[in-house]
């Protein structure tokens with residue numbers, strides 16, 4: 014069939030239609046999948062931020078022997094292939110692996126663990142860069158005021174909160190669209206570990222392109238919605254300079 | 256009037272510099288310096304550009320590493336640190352509201368947030384920042400920023416306050432306002448050490464002068480003696496506004 018490269022246009026429009034149908038019919042399967050996607054990635058972002066933000070700040074204000082190397086490794090880990098992370102977590106959590114007794118494989122918890130590993134370097138690296146600039150500005154003042162190490166970190170995190178929020182959103186973006194790792198450690202089990210990306214992958218494999226597209230649009234919409242929501246909330250302070 | 260001093264009885268003064276040297280990448284930029292700061296009053300640090308005024312202040316305040324000799328307070332460094340303040344030549348504004356910026360040193364010292372804020376508002380009003388309380392500190396004008404810096408430096412009731420050319424970019428009116436606030440702090444018992452290029456200001460405020468040249472203390476003494484009978488030709492030239500060789 015000759016279609017001048019537009020063969021798939023039909024499926025894309027159908028995908029839009031499918032997305033609208035899914036959303037407006039409040040399809041219960043869809044809600045479940047969306048809910049789990051959000052739960053897994055948001056939890057991973059929260060955990061990765063709780064570790065990554067202070068770590069980024071800590072790396073700025075502390076001088077130690079392997080600091081540069083640590084930062085270089087952290088930056089390199091930003092590009093960690095999710096599939097490899099998935100494989101690693103799979104092996105750690107599988108029955109015969111070191112954490113096999115926890116029986117976590119193919120659970121949302123396993124997916125969260127994998128995503129934390131994927132997101133953490135990203136959040137830590139971006140926050141490190143942000144905080145390094147702020148520290149250059151604040152250094153003399155915070156030393157002069159006699160701020161303790163902990164107080165310095167707190168001041169840098171708080172005053173850099175807007176940029177750090179962007180780091181968290183970048184982490185969210187990487188997590189919500191990630192399929193390689195959660196597919197392996199979650200297993201894409203219906204009503205248990207199926208999320209948007211794994212569902213898209215499955216439907217594409219089955220040839221249900223329109224349905225897969227529909228889920229794809231929902232995913233994009235979700236990512237945009239979360240970003241807008243966070244930005245709106247953070248702008249409630251209405252300060253324009255930081 | 257605002258209470259500036261928290262515990263006037265014991266003081267971190269005198270401050271003693273013994274052969275203190277500051278180096279950058281192995282190169283001496285100031286020192287060796289022998290100097291003592293005692294009692295009450297205002298020490299004005301004078302000298303041409305690059306003579307080491309900023310370096311001396313930073314050495315005293317512990318922002319510049321002492322590479323040789325010593326800089327010691329009457330109390331241990333950890334106690335001394337929280338009882339001295341510094342006003343930078345170019346104000347460092349935290350990304351916070353004016354009131355929160357002024358409250359910050361109190362919060363660092365463990366005062367409950369609400370109480371610290373209330374006190375900060377009082378101080379802001381006293382320092383002419385009453386209308387700017389909820390404005391972000393970075394958007395203030397140059398003069399307002401210096402006033403904020405000064406309020407932030409004084410709210411903790413320091414034994415000693417260092418100022419590095421605090422009026423360098425201010426007009427006459429703002430300069431006079433700052434001088435009034437400084438005079439009040441001094442009356443409250445805060446020792447002041449300040450560098451300036453403004454000879455008029457130096458004459459108005461100084462009780463003691465430290466004249467720097469080439470990274471060393473070239474001449475020092477009571478302000479009266481320095482201005483009326485400088486002992487070195489370089490000091491004479493400097494007071495007359497000539498170029499100091």
Ligand SMILES: Nc1ncnc2c1ncn2[C@@H]1O[C@H](COP(=O)(O)OP(=O)(O)OP(=O)(O)O)[C@@H](O)[C@H]1O
Nearest residue numbers: 279284285302303304305306307308309310311470
């Ligand atoms: N970080 C640094 N690296 C190299 N040289 C420095 C550094 N800091 C200061 N210096 C040098 O030390 C000398 C004294 O500098 P300092 O800033 O103390 O002078 P100053 O008297 O405050 O001058 P000004 O009146 O221009 O503010 C100068 O020659 C300066 O170039």
Ligand SMILES: [Mg+2]
Nearest residue numbers: 308309310419
């Ligand atoms: Mg200077």
